[in-house]
Amino acid sequence: MKKEEFSQYEEEVIRLRRHFHQYPELALQEFKTSALIQEYLEKLGYQIRHVPPTGLIAEHPCMQNREKLVVLRAEMDALPVQECTGLPYASRHNGCMHACGHDGILASALTLAKILAQEKDFPVAVRFLFEPAEEIGEGTVRMLAAGALDKADGGKADGFFMFHYACDQPLGMAVHKGQASAMIAKMEILVKGRSSHWCQAEKGIDSIYAAALAAGKVHEISHAYVGKGPHVAGIGTIHGGEYPNIISDQVKMVGNIRACYEEDFEQIKKALKQAFEEIENTTGAQVCLSFPKDPVMPFANDPVLTSIAARTGQEIFGSHFLLEGEDELFLTGDNAYRYYQETKGLFCVFLAAVPGEEHPFHHPKFQIDERILLPSVQALYQIMREYA
Ligand SMILES: [Zn+2]
Numbered sequence: 558m559k560k561e562e563f564s565q566y567e568e569e570v571i572r573l574r575r576h577f578h579q580y581p582e583l584a585l586q587e588f589k590t591s592a593l594i595q596e597y598l599e600k601l602g603y604q605i606r607h608v609p610p611t612g613l614i615a616e617h618p619c620m621q622n623r624e625k626l627v628v629l630r631a632e633m634d635a636l637p638v639q640e641c642t643g644l645p646y647a648s649r650h651n652g653c654m655h656a657c658g659h660d661g662i663l664a665s666a667l668t669l670a671k672i673l674a675q676e677k678d679f680p681v682a683v684r685f686l687f688e689p690a691e692e693i694g695e696g697t698v699r700m701l702a703a704g705a706l707d708k709a710d711g712g713k714a715d716g717f718f719m720f721h722y723a724c725d726q727p728l729g730m731a732v733h734k735g736q737a738s739a740m741i742a743k744m745e746i747l748v749k750g751r752s753s754h755w756c757q758a759e760k761g762i763d764s765i766y767a768a769a770l771a772a773g774k775v776h777e778i779s780h781a782y783v784g785k786g787p788h789v790a791g792i793g794t795i796h797g798g799e800y801p802n803i804i805s806d807q808v809k810m811v812g813n814i815r816a817c818y819e820e821d822f823e824q825i826k827k828a829l830k831q832a833f834e835e836i837e838n839t840t841g842a843q844v845c846l847s848f849p850k851d852p853v854m855p856f857a858n859d860p861v862l863t864s865i866a867a868r869t870g871q872e873i874f875g876s877h878f879l880l881e882g883e884d885e886l887f888l889t890g891d892n893a894y895r896y897y898q899e900t901k902g903l904f905c906v907f908l909a910a911v912p913g914e915e916h917p918f919h920h921p922k923f924q925i926d927e928r929i930l931l932p933s934v935q936a937l938y939q940i941m942r943e944y945a
């Protein structure tokens with residue numbers, strides 16, 4: 558399709574986005590969202606596979622028999638946030654809001670699906686994933702278990718595409734060269750001492766003192782460690798102690814380590830373990846570091862897809878296309894790393910700040926500039942076509 562022809566879809570992509578925005582649904586409860594997507598796509602001739610409870614995988618029969626298959630992921634869930642934008646199409650569901658831009662992602666994915674359904678000679682097959690529960694980290698595993706990346710011949714899809722809208726910069730596009738997401742590991746620090754009345758302090762082991770030393774070390778190591786890429790370690794909660802005149806026998810601290818590269822995570826972990834051992838030797842308390850869940854792993858954009866995205870981005874957005882290094886990487890993670898573990902991936906960030914309303918993700922006033930929607934559809938279309 559020619560550039561000029563995209564404009565005929567502008568009204569529709571905005572209408573769809575506003576609809577999703579007005580009727581947000583929380584993770585794993587995206588039933589109406591899912592039903593609407595299914596109805597829209599079936600009318601266009603797509604075949605739908607369900608991924609219970611609300612996920613969908615859609616493919617068009619006219620796109621079979623292509624050499625390459627690319628997969629596009631669109632997230633469906635909203636957040637338990639009370640919207641305060643005052644927009645005429647604000648959420649009609651109390652305490653629930655599309656405050657992460659998934660409304661725009663859904664609208665753009667459907668618009669792209671519509672364009673491709675009419676384009677019988679598009680050179681690659683495109684499969685659409687409508688993924689539930691991204692915000693609670695549960696959707697990706699379900700989609701993959703349902704064969705989201707599997708090809709009929711037993712191989713894996715040739716490319717995985719994901720995209721997001723970011724609202725800190727005016728209209729444009731950004732792609733990370735190399736690392737595109739961080740590793741995140743939740744850490745628990747359990748400090749065990751021995752309780753005693755403070756009048757017999759020599760009989761006790763003060764877990765609060767040991768915990769304070771440990772918290773100090775987390776901060777110190779996070780700042781002093783020089784790694785391959787950006788990183789941080791920090792504590793978010795601390796709980797301990799029962800009574801003012803009793804030496805506390807236990808403190809629990811929970812926080813996280815975030816790093817662009819796994820090796821930095823490993824080094825920080827090692828430094829913390831060493832520091833905690835020293836605290837154990839000097840205080841007599843036990844300081845145990847543990848990671849209760851599997852970490853979210855980092856992922857990196859494929860170099861071939863990145864260079865196609867850079868060419869396309871410059872063509873559509875001019876100087877508002879940014880090829881970003883790891884210094885610009887947010888230390889956020891995404892379960893989409895699981896897709897990247899199975900095939901080559903590309904993460905496109907479309908910049909969509911509304912001037913004067915640059916609120917962070919998940920904020921009750923989060924907004925996206927709708928003028929980004931159609932160019933983002935065009936960019937994805939062109940990258941996919943060139944990847945053929
Ligand atoms: Zn998302």
Ligand SMILES: [Zn+2]
Nearest residue numbers: 657692918919
């Ligand atoms: Zn989010």
